[in-house]
Amino acid sequence: MVAGGTFVGIMVNQRLLAPSAFLSLRDVPGLDYLEANGELRLGAMTTHRSVELSPLVRGGWPALAQTFGVVASPRVRNQATVGGVLADADHASDPPAMLLALGARAVARSVRGEREVPIEDLIVSFYTTSLARDELLVEVRVPGRPHRAVYRKFRSRSHEDRPCVGVAACRREGELRVVVGAVAERPQWFPELCDPEGDPDAIGRAYAEAIDPISDVSGSSAYRRRVIAVEVRRALEELG
Amino acid sequence: MTDSRVTGSARYAQDAEQPGMLHARIVRSPFPHARVGSIDPTAVPAGCVVLLPDDIRGLGRYGVQVRDQTVLALDRARYAGDPVAAVAAATPRESEEAAALVLVDYEELPAVVDVLDAVRPDAPLVHAAHEVSSSQAAYFGLRPENGTNICHRFRIRHGDVEAGFAAADVIVEETFTTAGAQHAAMEPHACIARWQDGTLEVHTGSQTPFNLREELAGIFALEPDQVRVVCPPMGGSFGAKTFLRTEAIAAALSRKAGRPVKLVLPRDEEWQTLNRHPAVLAVKLGASADGTLLAKQVTCYADTGAYADCGPGVAQKMGFAAPGPYQIPNVSVDACCVYTNTPPNGAFRGYGQMQSAWASERAMDLLADRLGLDPLELRLKNVLREGDRYCTGETMHDIHFAECLEAAAAAIGWRHGRTGKGLSVVLKGMQTPSRAAVEIEAEPDGTYVLRCATTEMGQGAIRAISLLAAELLGVESERVRFPSPDTTLVPYDTRTTSSRSTYMMSRALEAAVRDLGASGGRRGHGEIVDEGGLDPDTGQGVASSHWHQGAAAAEVRVDEDTGKIEVVRLHAAIYAGRVVNRPGAELQNEGSMIMGLGTALFEQVVLADGQVANANLSDYAIPSAADLPQRLTHQLLERQGAEPHGLGETALPPVPPAIGNAVASLDLHVTDLPLTPEVVLGAVDRALGVRT
Numbered sequence: 001m002v003a004g005g006t007f008v009g010i011m012v013n014q015r016l017l018a019p020s021a022f023l024s025l026r027d028v029p030g031l032d033y034l035e036a037n038g039e040l041r042l043g044a045m046t047t048h049r050s051v052e053l054s055p056l057v058r059g060g061w062p063a064l065a066q067t068f069g070v071v072a073s074p075r076v077r078n079q080a081t082v083g084g085v086l087a088d089a090d091h092a093s094d095p096p097a098m099l100l101a102l103g104a105r106a107v108a109r110s111v112r113g114e115r116e117v118p119i120e121d122l123i124v125s126f127y128t129t130s131l132a133r134d135e136l137l138v139e140v141r142v143p144g145r146p147h148r149a150v151y152r153k154f155r156s157r158s159h160e161d162r163p164c165v166g167v168a169a170c171r172r173e174g175e176l177r178v179v180v181g182a183v184a185e186r187p188q189w190f191p192e193l194c195d196p197e198g199d200p201d202a203i204g205r206a207y208a209e210a211i212d213p214i215s216d217v218s219g220s221s222a223y224r225r226r227v228i229a230v231e232v233r234r235a236l237e238e239l240g
Numbered sequence: 241m242t243d244s245r246v247t248g249s250a251r252y253a254q255d256a257e258q259p260g261m262l263h264a265r266i267v268r269s270p271f272p273h274a275r276v277g278s279i280d281p282t283a284v285p286a287g288c289v290v291l292l293p294d295d296i297r298g299l300g301r302y303g304v305q306v307r308d309q310t311v312l313a314l315d316r317a318r319y320a321g322d323p324v325a326a327v328a329a330a331t332p333r334e335s336e337e338a339a340a341l342v343l344v345d346y347e348e349l350p351a352v353v354d355v356l357d358a359v360r361p362d363a364p365l366v367h368a369a370h371e372v373s374s375s376q377a378a379y380f381g382l383r384p385e386n387g388t389n390i391c392h393r394f395r396i397r398h399g400d401v402e403a404g405f406a407a408a409d410v411i412v413e414e415t416f417t418t419a420g421a422q423h424a425a426m427e428p429h430a431c432i433a434r435w436q437d438g439t440l441e442v443h444t445g446s447q448t449p450f451n452l453r454e455e456l457a458g459i460f461a462l463e464p465d466q467v468r469v470v471c472p473p474m475g476g477s478f479g480a481k482t483f484l485r486t487e488a489i490a491a492a493l494s495r496k497a498g499r500p501v502k503l504v505l506p507r508d509e510e511w512q513t514l515n516r517h518p519a520v521l522a523v524k525l526g527a528s529a530d531g532t533l534l535a536k537q538v539t540c541y542a543d544t545g546a547y548a549d550c551g552p553g554v555a556q557k558m559g560f561a562a563p564g565p566y567q568i569p570n571v572s573v574d575a576c577c578v579y580t581n582t583p584p585n586g587a588f589r590g591y592g593q594m595q596s597a598w599a600s601e602r603a604m605d606l607l608a609d610r611l612g613l614d615p616l617e618l619r620l621k622n623v624l625r626e627g628d629r630y631c632t633g634e635t636m637h638d639i640h641f642a643e644c645l646e647a648a649a650a651a652i653g654w655r656h657g658r659t660g661k662g663l664s665v666v667l668k669g670m671q672t673p674s675r676a677a678v679e680i681e682a683e684p685d686g687t688y689v690l691r692c693a694t695t696e697m698g699q700g701a702i703r704a705i706s707l708l709a710a711e712l713l714g715v716e717s718e719r720v721r722f723p724s725p726d727t728t729l730v731p732y733d734t735r736t737t738s739s740r741s742t743y744m745m746s747r748a749l750e751a752a753v754r755d756l757g758a759s760g761g762r763r764g765h766g767e768i769v770d771e772g773g774l775d776p777d778t779g780q781g782v783a784s785s786h787w788h789q790g791a792a793a794a795e796v797r798v799d800e801d802t803g804k805i806e807v808v809r810l811h812a813a814i815y816a817g818r819v820v821n822r823p824g825a826e827l828q829n830e831g832s833m834i835m836g837l838g839t840a841l842f843e844q845v846v847l848a849d850g851q852v853a854n855a856n857l858s859d860y861a862i863p864s865a866a867d868l869p870q871r872l873t874h875q876l877l878e879r880q881g882a883e884p885h886g887l888g889e890t891a892l893p894p895v896p897p898a899i900g901n902a903v904a905s906l907d908l909h910v911t912d913l914p915l916t917p918e919v920v921l922g923a924v925d926r927a928l929g930v931r932t
Contacts, residue, residue, distance in 0.1 A: 048357060157861035160861075160864040208439055216859075217846055219916075219917070226802075
């Protein structure tokens, strides 16, 4: 299944996937839209660039627009889609952490009907979602209640690189959500550590301790642990 | 003038097609060191042609400096990626599928992947013995050490270093390392080979048509004129497309198939084909209390991977650049080219210069710090001036190191505060000895055709040489044509490397235009020869007929919580002699600086279990436009009446040490490239340990 193809393209080039056929969603009507009626609804084929530049998203969910705007380069963002970045469950993508922090839900559709899946239940492991084989991710819904959110992308190499550590933080109605992306098999969220009155430094240190980070070309596990503490603190200080 | 690269009409080797051609795919060893047993191609579909070791057993060995390579690995694979077989099929897809069906028996052998491990007495040997090549490119007197992994050792012995250190008030000693890097040219290696009446014709993206012709003739036991090499423009190279890369496999497959064979490498195989030498450099530098340099000792280990390629030359240039552009009475250098079971390393935009500059220029700042001197003043006190003799014994002419340094320092406001700022200055040799020739043919329609082996890889050689020719001929540059080099039509030229072409061809063109006038105006031939070379045991002689000179200055900020460097300001000042094509020269400076930035901050070939672990452009990061410093500037220093100086590489080597020295000015001692946030955070931790 190909949406924008930016993920599948890399997998095929690296010979991690060798499908005999691709099923493209490009010409399937009704999957490319942005609309808001209280909550934000993004069609699965909406590109990153559309989300980034949408006045609607920038007005109501500015941190979300910003997050989609820091992915890779404009060339990639013109191609990569909202549905693709969730369905591929790539641990090193920026948007999933932010969508989780915002309390977003994915809509999965099959011949059996539709269901809503919270992002924290959608991405279960490296490149693995809870979608059934006959389900297609068709929409993402982001709650519209007043909130403040920030996303901090820490890159250890090029500006166009995937994050070494990505931190999304959101305050809404007295609740605090801190989600750390790109450091483990799925976005890392610890509700019990998200004391809305908590000290940013203490929450940062607690997240660093709670997460068992991966090691890869962007940084070692030990290094990521230190950056998590710093970047969570900074995200919370920025969030206020 | 419409540039074919802009309109999309340019034809690269990757675009070449011939009737009936097949597409090739290489079967590569997954192990860094293995005995290759039986190879079973029976599952390969009919219609495909498979090249096996037995097909090439009777062919000659190759290697421009050490004859250490065969067309396919014979019996032993020496790196993860070593070609053990190849397949040709009607389409690229079919050849890819067929290559996966070739079954190879391997027996793993102990591998050595680290350069310092490789020079230990008990290290596994990558090659049992080292046969020096008879190629023109092995001109410098190789000193292989059989029974070790060292295929060349170059030495400089100048003065008496022990006496120099004994007289020194201050001595600094440090070991520096640099990482492997991938050229990452937009166009991968691509060639097409065919045979006709016993002669071989190869169209390939190559900087070295005549070296390639010599190698192919040697392999297939042909006379050089039975091999025709045609070099269309390249979509970038940076040294990657030098000497023999994939052409022999295509040629052997083509001979077996009886049809033309095209071979285009998939992106990941670029990392298995050629990278930059990782290096370890140990430096000892002594000076008197007033900052006068008294002695310098350098030991360099250049990791050339499993096959030497031009690694001995890289090690030698790393060695003779290691003293730096300074007057030092006592110098001792030992530079070793060392085999490991890793992909071959070769030419990379300034043979060994970046590695040397990193070590040499970081050491200068360590010394300045120890002496309590301004690093600029320390350099200016010792830098080579017009008429000085270098440690090789040669007299330096047209020397502008001090001018470059002053210009770089001024650009970042050096004298208004040095915190977060760093400088470096480098000398860079040009291929010596070296020959260049060009022929000019006057056409009846009033145009002129240049017959010249200089290849175009995006560096602007065609433009620069055409402009020079037009100026000498007194015609508009539109009336000068410069077809792609074809070894059957162009006179011999050493190669398009080491920023030599504009300089050498400018002089050959002068001779050709004179000859054109003297011989009736139809055809003119011009040839020049630069003599020189160094004694490999003493390093005495002429290292370079002409020196490339440059300096860089950087200003950085460091996030001490994460170790991330932000380069705020980067400037390079390069001596250009006379600029031939200003826009092209400026782009060369900018491109070199940006490549230097990637080397300084994050580019590195990562190995895991002897295999390249980041062989794609997602896991191997190169700089993007957004990575550029807030201010990236440069200048081309010129001198009235000077000849053109090559400048395609000079602005790369000084960038990493300028950035490293800027980081060091914040009390963060860094010795290893790249300066990733993790490396710098380690330096922060050590500094805090010292401070508390």
